[in-house]
Amino acid sequence: MNRALNPGSAPALLGRRKLLGLGLGAGAAMALAACGGSSTAAPGGHSAGAGVLKWGWALPTSWDPVFSSAGWDVHALSLVYAGLTKLDPHGAAVPALASGWTYDSAGTRVTFTLRPNLTFSDGTALDAAAVKKSLDRGRTDPKSLVAPQLTSVKAISAPAANTVVIDLTHPDYQIPNLLAGKTGMIVNPAEFGANAASLAARPAGAGPFTLTSYTQNEKAVLRRNPGYWDAASVKLGGFELYPLPDASTVVAALQSGQYNVAQIPGSQVAAAQAAGLEVQVIPSMVVATLDVDSARAPFTDPRVVQALKFAIDREALLKTEAFGHGEVTYQPFPKGYAGYDPGSDGLFAYDPAKAKALLAQAGHAGGLDITLTTSAAAGVPEQIQAQLKQVGINAKIEVIPQAQFTQIIYIQHSRQVAVDQFAGRDSAVQAFQVLFGQQGLMNPGRATPPELTAALDKVTRTPLDSPDYPTVLQAATATAVRTMPNVFLYTVPRILARAKGVSPLPETTVVQRFEGVTVA
CATH class of the missing domain: 3.10.105.10 (Dipeptide-binding Protein; Domain 3)
Structure with a gap:
């Protein structure tokens, strides 16, 4: 990851690794200001009238994509961040924050056109200047873990509010795919100045959800972001993310309602099915x-x-x-x-x-x-x-x-x-x-x-x-x-067991997505 595929990755049941607590004391609880525009919130910070998905999976090594050190972090980070592109179920880049892109004839310049009226979850504008600053941080910060993937980038410019131009040192047609993962997640520039260290526990993105509270090693609570560019596809009102459950207790935890979706090892598939749970074995890149x-x-x-x-x-x-x-x-x-x-x-x-x-x-x-x-x-x-x-x-x-x-x-x-x-x-x-x-x-x-x-x-x-x-x-x-x-x-396929009240999950090979998912 590092299981440094994703991106399509599952948290490791073999040699599982975590590097939690960047900038935090052990067990610290971080209460985060609710942001992301106006919405009616139910107790716990979730939107009223919509279901909450409780996922037993993994908490990220850092909520800052530039310093995240595990490959499967992309699943959690994709809940709170968006990129210019995302991957379709087969792993091909498709538009996200950008409505499209074009290469020049030499393959050394790629121009992205942003969707209109984009905002970060705190309501501030997400324009080409913000994208440039975010991507430049990833490729120039001395401690960046995504910089090695951006060595072909010579310069990034924002000639117009909705236009991002990336000039390359040599032809590189991998850029749209590359920017679909952690490397291309857009971080709010207002937060990586004096508040950069806090990003480890307090993400500042433009994803489908906004983090409202975080207890290190225990739980992350998120609510739906109504300002997300594809908010119409997000049916869940909220999300709760937990560390990977113990294999011996995961089925019981699903039955009790502690989780309604959880990663399970192959050894627990038969037990989960016998308990009346739905099981999806999703091919992945792991x-x-x-x-x-x-x-x-x-x-x-x-x-x-x-x-x-x-x-x-x-x-x-x-x-x-x-x-x-x-x-x-x-x-x-x-x-x-x-x-x-x-x-x-x-x-x-x-x-x-x-x-x-x-x-x-x-x-x-x-x-x-x-x-x-x-x-x-x-x-x-x-x-x-x-x-x-x-x-x-x-x-x-x-x-x-x-x-x-x-x-x-x-x-x-x-x-x-x-x-x-x-x-x-x-x-x-x-x-x-x-x-x-x-x-x-x-x-x-x-x-x-x-x-x-x-x-x-x-x-x-x-x-x-x-x-x-x-x-x-x-x-x-x-x-x-x-x-x-x-x-x-x-x-290693992604094996997910879910309660019957949870609709089938999209079967995406790289990043687990949740568009269209509902919880009864």
Whole structure:
């Protein structure tokens, strides 16, 4: 995320990570001023006469999209922020705050036209000048976590109140997709001056809801924003967001009404259905992975990296840990996505004999010791440990607190191998940058082979609507999975159980959306 796909991501049931409390004391309750225009509010800050969706999912690492550090944060942040674009159910960029956009003939300038009369949730104008300031903050703040995705942006201008022009250093046709996620969420400039630190707990956006209260690690309460550009599609009066429920209690919590929608693991699907709950298994961009540091011995030897890939029985992991929900994979994109490379299917199929031979070639015929870092010792880490032992790799499991996982794994890059999940991204190139780029959060070795850099450059220069785009993107995927140390295991669908009074949820692959959803 970081499960730094989204964007389409689910909060990790495997190695779930949180970095909460930015700018807050533990357990601090933040009472937020109600904003977003006039509306009749019922007790608790929700609009009168409309249903409230109570979602057991995850609270964000930060309510500031520029400093949010987990990929699945995009789901929560999309409740309070909007971008120039958003993604349709298939992952393609469509208009949002912008009614449309055009590229010049060279592909180095993209012009967005804003919808008329846009406002932030506090009622202030959201014009081109505000968009420019927000996007410039994301690409220039020294501590920005979205800046690496905006390196192709040379300058942003606002020649008219409804016109935003983005000039690029080179042709980059990924910009509309890129701006559909955290990278493009528009933050009210009035709040990121003297009040910048408060954005961690007090978002200032133009999304479908407005945060009215927030208790760290416990609960976020939101109400419908009548000034949202697509307010007519938002049927819910309010929203309550909670941390991911414990797997052993989630069904009971749904039955009791503590939640009316919740993420559940595959192990609880049968129990949820038996309890009379509706269950949706929504394909997502999330993939279970191992982050491998190729700059740390013994993984400095490519043969040891390959041995690791062949030593893992992905089918067994999927059956035991995910109860068969998902598919074995050897690459970062699921089947059906433009970047999925058929030629990489089965590339590192389970072959313990080959793993042993590679280890012997690398001088480890007698075995070797590694440390497997995780934030949850039980389940997948233990099964991987057992599988590796069969080929002579003795893996010591190191458990670190969830709240420290982001800092240690993504910022410090101080571990050999980490059990992780990649949450996907709105833009394919952004996904590659997170996984394989020299500054990628999930590339602890900080090395990218030149052939992969060249393949990605070709992707950015290919228009999304070009008939050549899928072929070019798949070629980049093929290069990445053959040259990079990341170990992909299986896809992780978004499994949501809901009370019968909640209408079906939109089945969007990247970001879970709630347009049209009602609660009886």
